[in-house]
Amino acid sequence: MILLAAAIVSGCLAVAGDRIRAGDLAHSVPELAALPADTPLGYAPVPGARRILNARDLERLAAQHGITLAALPILCVERALEPLTEERVLAALQKALSGSQARFELVGFSHIAVPPGELEFSRSGFQAPLAGSNAPALWRGQFRYDGNRSLLVWARVRVTVAGQRLVAAGILEANRSIQPAEVRVETAGLAPFGQPGLESFDQIAGRVPKRPIHAGEPLSANLLVTPLAVSRGETVKVQVSSGGAQLILPAQAESAGRPGETILLLNPASGRRFRARVEGPGKVKVDAQDDSGRSGAVSADAGLAGR
Numbered sequence: 477m478i479l480l481a482a483a484i485v486s487g488c489l490a491v492a493g494d495r496i497r498a499g500d501l502a503h504s505v506p507e508l509a510a511l512p513a514d515t516p517l518g519y520a521p522v523p524g525a526r527r528i529l530n531a532r533d534l535e536r537l538a539a540q541h542g543i544t545l546a547a548l549p550i551l552c553v554e555r556a557l558e559p560l561t562e563e564r565v566l567a568a569l570q571k572a573l574s575g576s577q578a579r580f581e582l583v584g585f586s587h588i589a590v591p592p593g594e595l596e597f598s599r600s601g602f603q604a605p606l607a608g609s610n611a612p613a614l615w616r617g618q619f620r621y622d623g624n625r626s627l628l629v630w631a632r633v634r635v636t637v638a639g640q641r642l643v644a645a646g647i648l649e650a651n652r653s654i655q656p657a658e659v660r661v662e663t664a665g666l667a668p669f670g671q672p673g674l675e676s677f678d679q680i681a682g683r684v685p686k687r688p689i690h691a692g693e694p695l696s697a698n699l700l701v702t703p704l705a706v707s708r709g710e711t712v713k714v715q716v717s718s719g720g721a722q723l724i725l726p727a728q729a730e731s732a733g734r735p736g737e738t739i740l741l742l743n744p745a746s747g748r749r750f751r752a753r754v755e756g757p758g759k760v761k762v763d764a765q766d767d768s769g770r771s772g773a774v775s776a777d778a779g780l781a782g783r
Contacts (some may be wrong), residue, residue, distance in 0.1 A: 481482050487552055488526055488552035488553060488554040489501065489503075489504065489551060489552065489553050489554070490554055490555065490556035490557075490735055491520050491554075491555065492555075492556045492591070492592060493516075493520065493592075493622070494519060494520050494622040494625075495516040495518070495519060495520055495593055496516070496517045496519070496520050496527075497510065497514050497515055497516055497517060498511040498513055498514070498515040498517060499513030499515075500517075500553070501517065501529075501551065502738045504549060504551055505538075505545065505549065505551075507538065507543050507544070507546065508538070508543065508711070509547050510543060511541055511543070511677070515541070517537050518534065519554065520535070520553065520555055521554060521555060522555070522625075523553075523555045523557055523589070523590065523591050523621075523627070524557075524589075525526065525553075525554070525555075526552055526553065526554045527553045527554070528550065528551070528552055528553075529550070529551040529552075529553060530550050531548035531549075534548055534549070534551070535548060538580055555591050556591065556592075557567060557589035557590060557591055558589060558590065558592075559587070559588075559589055560585070560586060560588055560589070560590050560595070560619070560629065562582060562585070564595055565582060565595065565631050566580060566582055566596040567584045567595075568596060568597050568617065569582075569597055569615070569631065569633060569635070570662045571597075572596075572598060572599070573635070573668055573761060574621060574659075576635065577638040578636065578638075578668065579635065579636050579637075579638075579665060580633055580634070580635050581612070581633065581634040581635075582631060582632075582633050583612040583632040583634065584612075584631070584632040585629070585630065585631040585632070585635060586628075586629040586630050586631070588617050588627070588629065588691075590621070590733060591621045591622070592601070592619075592621060593619055593620050593621030593622070594610060594619070594620050595618075595619050595620075595629065596617055596618050596619075596620060597615055597616075597617035597631070598617070598657040599669050601615055601616035601617055601618075602615050602616075602668065602669050603615070603616070604667050604669070610634075612632040612633055612634045613632070613633055613634070613667075614630060614631075614632055615630065615631045615632075615633055616628065616629070616630050617629045617630065617631065624688060628774045635667075635668055636665030636667065636668075637665065637666050637667070637668045638663070638665060638666075639663070639664065639665075639666040639673065639675075640661055640662065640663055640664070640673070640675045641661070641662060641664055641666065641673045641674065641675065641694050641695075642659050642660070642661055642674040642675060642676065642677070642679070642680070642694070643659065643660060643661075643662055643672070643686045643692055643693060643694050643695065644658065644659060644690065644691055644692065644693050644695065645657070645658050645660045645691065645750065646658055647684070647688060647689070647690060647691055648685050648688065648689040650684070650685050650686060650687050650688050651684050651685070651703065651704070652684055652685070653684055653703070654677075654680055654683070654684065654685070656677050659677060659680070659695065659735050661675060661676070664694075673694070673696065674694075674695045674696060674697065675684065679697075680700055682694060682702065682703070683700040683701060683702055683703070683729055684700065684701060684702075684703045685699055685700060685701075685737060686699055686700065686701050687699070701734070702734045702735065704732045704733065704734055705733065705734055705735050705736070705754050705755075705756055705757045705758070705759075706729045706732060706733050706739060706754050706757070706758065706760065707732050707774060708729055708730065708731055708732045709728065709729065709730075710728070710729045710758065711726055711727070711728055711729075711758075712726070712727055712728075712729055712741070712758050712759060712760050713725075713726060713758060713759050713760070714726070714727045714741065714752055714760050714762060715755070715759065715760070715762070716761075716762045716764060717762070717763045717764065718763075718764040725743075726744070727741040727742060727743055727744070727750075727752075727760075728741060728742045728744055729741055729760075730742050730749065733753050733754040734754060735755065735756060736753065736754065737753070737754050738751050738752065738753050739751065739752065739754055739760065741760065750762070
């Protein structure tokens with residue numbers, strides 16, 4: 477524990493707080509004992525630095541308070557510090573993950589000396605290792621002191637949070653619908669602060685893998701996509717809307733797309749190409765009066781002309 481009173485440390489007076497007070501110097505300058513101990517006399521140096529008070533400095537300080545000094549020593553002043561301990565680091569990490577059942581293995585941390593203050597680790601400072609790596613995560617934090625001042629600190633830690641995840645029971649092929657029997661739910665230690673995991677089949681219903689997913693591999697949202705509603709080369713129905721009039725025509729898809737995406741089509745009668753928005757399986761739509769897609773509407777009019 478840091479003593480709040482001044483103490484001689486390596487030839488310097490160690491003071492707590494951001495001010496040098498009369499009580500800190502009274503042992504070395506007895507005349508200052510006439511002042512209240514908490515009387516501020518000047519700023520303390522930043523942690524790790526030293527401030528020298530020479531004879532002129534002491535004479536000026538004494539004169540400001542109507543005191544005459546019998547002797548004018550030269551004083552060295554520094555901040556009182558204490559080592560940052562493993563216990564404080566673990567407590568701060570656990571506080572950052574409050575409410576979760578986390579398991580910690582502290583691998584290393586900043587071995588620095590700090591003034592009185594508070595150690596903080598926040599979500600924004602957590603840097604997870606690469607997926608599949610057993611390397612510890614780097615977690616940057618701050619040690620706050622003197623109100624608005626801070627020191628950068630770090631910890632290397634292996635940390636997992638208990639949770640459930642959906643994994644492949646066998647090989648899941650790309651672009652093929654996943655069946656309930658092809659996945660299972662398992663309890664595992666998960667990385668904190670990651671993307672929300674998939675825990676039930678309802679979260680993947682109607683989606684397909686972007687690539688093959690191996691047996692035992694966890695499923696995540698970035699591995700899955702909505703299946704194609706229109707495939708390249710497929711003949712689709714084109715719904716053209718113009719005011720209250722509607723026209724349904726066939727066209728050939730020259731690019732694939734999912735609902736809401738715009739694809740390129742070919743009018744087999746005119747040989748012209750146009751763009752339309754995918755509405756669903758085998759269905760696309762062109763709104764000839766949609767200002768937001770005016771250029772697409774013009775292309776569609778030209779492409780469908782001659783029917």
